[in-house]
Amino acid sequence: MESRSFSNAECEFDVLKENENESLWVTLEEMFRNGIRLMTAIKNGETITDSPEKNAIERIERYYQSKETNEKYLKKVFHMKDATETDITVVLTEHLLKALSPGQSCSVDSQSKDKRPCQCGCEKDATFGDTMIGNKSVWYGRIDVIFQSAEGDLADNLSNLNIQGITLAYVK
Numbered sequence: 001m002e003s004r005s006f007s008n009a010e011c012e013f014d015v016l017k018e019n020e021n022e023s024l025w026v027t028l029e030e031m032f033r034n035g036i037r038l039m040t041a042i043k044n045g046e047t048i049t050d051s052p053e054k055n056a057i058e059r060i061e062r063y064y065q066s067k068e069t070n071e072k073y074l075k076k077v078f079h080m081k082d083a084t085e086t087d088i089t090v091v092l093t094e095h096l097l098k099a100l101s102p103g104q105s106c107s108v109d110s111q112s113k114d115k116r117p118c119q120c121g122c123e124k125d126a127t128f129g130d131t132m133i134g135n136k137s138v139w140y141g142r143i144d145v146i147f148q149s150a151e152g153d154l155a156d157n158l159s160n161l162n163i164q165g166i167t168l169a170y171v172k
Contacts (some may be wrong), residue, residue: 014083070095086112101147
């Protein structure tokens, strides 16, 4: 509601509880608890068993193994004089975000202008689809990219992100 830079942004919230043990809203601390627990276990040399967190670490490791190639693709499009917003969204989706998403599946807004294959030279076709989210009574609109989890459940636990003006949603 106030005009502030992102680095000075604040989030005010109340934890609403249906009963003493069940939160209806999740605090920021809660969002990162599993990741912190996992990183602590890795640091302490503990064996990590199968888990969504372990799968995330494996995805990050695979991404870093091809980091130079992906960076080359990203830089090529970022430095194009005629790159459109859709070109940038597609290259980010194909060479960064999709590789890191749990389901490795995402859709770029089908209403994007100038839809064409990835302009980095790989010629991958982005998946364009319906990215409408929200509740018509409160907020309802298109986002630039929507991710689908491995389970494919598009209805639960929606978190919005904003990276350099591109609106993203991860659907778990």
